[in-house]
Amino acid sequence: MEPFPDPYPGPATPPEVRVYEVGPRDGLQAERAVLTPEVKIAFVRRLHAAGLPTIEATSFVSPRWVPQLADAEQVLAGLGDLDGLRLPVLVPNVRGLERALAAGAREVAVVVSATDSFARANLGTDRETALGRAADVVRGARAAGLAVRGYVSMCFGDPDEGRVPVAEVVPVVHRLLELGCATVSLGDTIGVATPAHVRALLTALAGTTDRLALHGHDTYGQALANVAEALEHGVVELDASAGGLGGCPYARSATGNLATEDLLWMLGGLGVRTGVDLGAVASTSLWMARHLGRPSPSRVVTALAGGALRSPADADPAPAPEPRPST
Template identity: 60%
Template sequence: MRVPLDGLPERVTIYEVGPRDGLQNEDTIVPVADKAEFVVRLADAGLRTIETTSFVHPKWIPQLADAAELLDVLPRDPDLRYPVLVPNERGLDRALANGCTEIAIFGSATETFARRNLNRTIDESLEMFAPVVERALAKGLWVRAYVSMVCGDPWEGDVPIDQVVSVSTRLMDMGCSQLSLGDTIGVGTPGQVTALIEAHAAAGIGADRLAVHFHDTYGQALSNTLAALRAGVTTVDASAGGIGGCPYAESATGNLATEDLVWMLHGLGIDTGVDLAKLVATSRWMAGRLGRPSPSRVVQALSPKE
C-alpha cells in the first residue's frame, strides 16, 4: 500500500553504485561479460544512472582492472548515464580515452582515511583533485565529488560536522556539480544526517546539490535516507542487492540495498522509475555469480523459498 507522507519529494533519483562500489569489495572477480549483463539488467529495471567502474590502478582494486574493456562493450543510450570513478589525472586520461562523459572523485573528511585510501593528507588529496576537475570541466564532463567518513571514522571516532563541511566546500568550490555525503562505516543516525545537510546548506551547498550514500552496518541506512529526504535531498546512492562496502575500511559493511530503498520509496508514493521485480531478479542473478545470498531484505523476502 502506498501512503505518502508530507514533506517528501515526489520523485527520487537513484544513483546505482553496484557495478563499481559493490563489486570492488567482493572477493570474487566477476568476468566482463557478467559485469556488462549486470549493467544492462539494471538499466532494463529502470535505473538510469549507473556508476559502472573505476580507473584506479589494478594493483589496488583488481576487481575493476577491466574498466576499459567493460566500457567498450556496454550499450550506449542517451538516456543512460555511466559515471566512472577517477582517482587522479592518470585515471582521468583513461576515462577520456574511453569516451566517458561523467566522472567522480573520492575525497575524505578525515586525515586517517585520506592516508589509508589515497596515501595523502586531506590537503594533498584536494591538490591532486583540483587539476582533475579543472581538466574534466574544460572537456565538458559532469563531475561528482564524494566525501567519505562524514558520520564517523573507525580510527578517529566521531567526525565534527564543521570538518566535513570544510572538505565539502573545498571540493565543490572546484566546480563539481554534485556532492555525495558518505557514511562509509554506517554509524550515522537521522539527527546527525539532518544536521549535516543543514550545515551544508548554511555553507552554500543546498540539498539540490547533495546526494547521500549510506551503509547499513547498524541498520540505519533507510532511516537515515528518510531523514535526508525530509531535509530536501532527492538523489540517493544504493547498490543492487546490497553488495559492497569499502576495501580500505574493514568495518564498512554493505551499501544500502537498492531494492530496500525502492520498497520504501514506492511505499511512500515516491516515483523512482524502477521495476522492483526486475531489480530483484537481477540481484538474485548476481548473487548467484558471487556465490552467496543477497543481503537485501527485500530480495530475500521476494525470492522463492528453497
C-alpha cells in the first residue's frame, strides 16, 4: 500500500532530498552487540536494495576504541560489486585514511568537534589540533581522488559545555568547506537542538546550505521538527539511521539517531522525493533488530510491523548477540 496517497507540500519544501544512511557505521558502532562481517554486509545490501543511494559502510578507527567496527576491511571488500552506490567510510586520522585507501574506499568522511570538551573526549585532542588532523586527511584523500565529507559534532549542545553558541560552530564549518569537503554535516550529537537553534545556525551559514547536511539524534523528540526547519533553509541532504540505531559511545546522554523510516514517512507526507522504499527499509530494520536482540526504537517501524512487512526473507532466526567490550 502506498503510505502517502495525498501529500501536502510545504511552501519552501524542496522537491527532492538525499537521504544519507549512517546505520551500518554510526548506528552499529554504539550497539552492544558485535555483529559478524556477513551480517553487516547483508545489512548494507538490504539497504541498497531499498533504494538508499548513500550508505556509510564502516569506520577505519582503531579496534581498541570501537571493537564493533574492527572488521572494516572485510565489510568493504564484501561490498565491492555494488555499482552506483556511494559507500563512504569514516576515517579519524591519516592512518585511518591509509587503511581505507588500501581497502579500496572511494569516499571518506572526517569528524571534528565544535567544542574543545568533545574533541578531547572523542578525538583525544583539542579542537584546533583536531582540525589540523582533519586537514591532513582531506588533503590526502583529495590527492588520491576521493570525495570527502566533513562532520561537525556538538553543533548545538555539549554535555560538558552546555548550549553551543552559533559563533563557535560557523568558523569550524567554513574551515571544512574551505579545505575541500564536498558537504559538511551539522551534528546534533546529543539531540538537544530545537528548530529555533537550527534556524539560527543555518541563517548564520546562509550561502552554504546547498553544501550542508543535518545529522539529528532524537533524544528529546525534536529531530523531525529540526529536519523540517532545515528543509525550509534549503538543506537537501539528511542523515538518518535505519531503525533508529545507535548513538555516540563518547557522548553522555546521546540516544539513537533519527530513524530513516521516521524521516521517510515525514518526507513522503510533504511530497518530497527520495527514491527510497519505506517498506523495504522498515523490513530491513526488523531483520536487524532480531540480530541485535532488541526491538527497533523507530515509531514508524513499530507502526508498520503489524503484518505487511513480514516475509519469508525476514524469517531467518537471529544469532544470540555477542558481548561488547566496555569502552
